[in-house]
Amino acid sequence: MEQYTQKNQNISGFSVDFGNKFLSKVYMWMILALFLTAIASYAILSTPSLQLFFLGNVWLVWLLMIVQLVFVVILSSKIESMSTSTAAVVFIIYSVLVGITITPVLFYYSQSTIFMAFGVSAGMFAAMSAVGYFIKKDLSAMGRFLFMALVGLLIAMIVNMFISIWWPGTAWGISFALSCLAVLIFAGLTAYDTQKIKKIGEAIAHEPSRGQNIAIICALTLYLDFINLFLNMLRIMGRNS
Structure with missing residues (x-):
């Protein structure tokens, strides 16, 4: 019995250790993606000719947003069958495209507001990620509730787009409230997602060959959480600045 218990402890310890390394790998991919997004946005914002090109061709920005969606679908559905290099290239291109498509939004805010929103978002992300990592309680029920809330938020945002056409004054207040709600949802x-990714890392401890590709798709999940957190925080701070 003691030998059996010791064996289970060793297996458990190995899984936890692998899970921690896996999570570190996920964060590295996520940070790389955020860095590339920032570089793409900065390149456009600091280059007048690029500003004129992208801001003057709205159709191109919408086209790139559609391409982004296609890349997300590809990564989500084909990640297991992709080579690691292919998955990495798709993820890298996707992060650059996000940097391009969010630039028209950033153009309307001051540099200080952008940096402040990024700093607050980074702090909130780090704090909530730490909660997900250390908390013992299973957050699955909360995750399902937040997913339903996110669907409701998307519907409300679409409705608010039509309201802004007929009652622009009312739409401003609704938009602000939706941004506050979005920050809470993505936090x-x-x-x-952090807790879920930690469990995934522990679950694949004995299949390390799967780790790289799964780390990329998990990084995409956290990356999207951060980007949405940042954009909504930017809208809140932009209105208050």
């Missing part, structure tokens, strides 16, 4: 999702 919660950060904690939930």
Whole structure:
């Protein structure tokens, strides 16, 4: 019995250790993606000719947003069958495209507001990710609730687009409230996704060959949490600045 218990402890310890290394790898991919997104946005914002090109061709920005969606679908559905290099290239291109497509949004805010929103978002993300990592309680129920809340938020945002056409004054207040709600939702999702990714890392401890590709798709999840957290925080701070 003692030998059996010791064996289970060794297996458990190995899984936890692998899970921690896996999570570190996920964060590295996520940070790389955020860095590339920032570089792409900065390149456009600091280059007048690029500003004129992208801001003057709105159709191109919408086209790139559609391409982004295609890349997300490809990564989500084909990640297991992709080579690691292919998955990495798709993820890298996707992060650059995000940098391009969010630039028209950043153009309307001051540099100080952008940096402040990024700093607050980074702090909130780190705090909620730590909660997801250390908390013992299973956050699955919270994750399901937040997903339903996210669907409701998307529907409300679409409705608000039509309201802004007929009652622009009312739409401003609704938009602000939706941004506040979005910050809460994505902060919660950060904690939930971190816990889920930690469990995934522990679950694949004995299949290390799968780790790299799964780390990329998990990094995409946290990356999207952060980007949405940042954009909504930017809208809140932009209105208050």
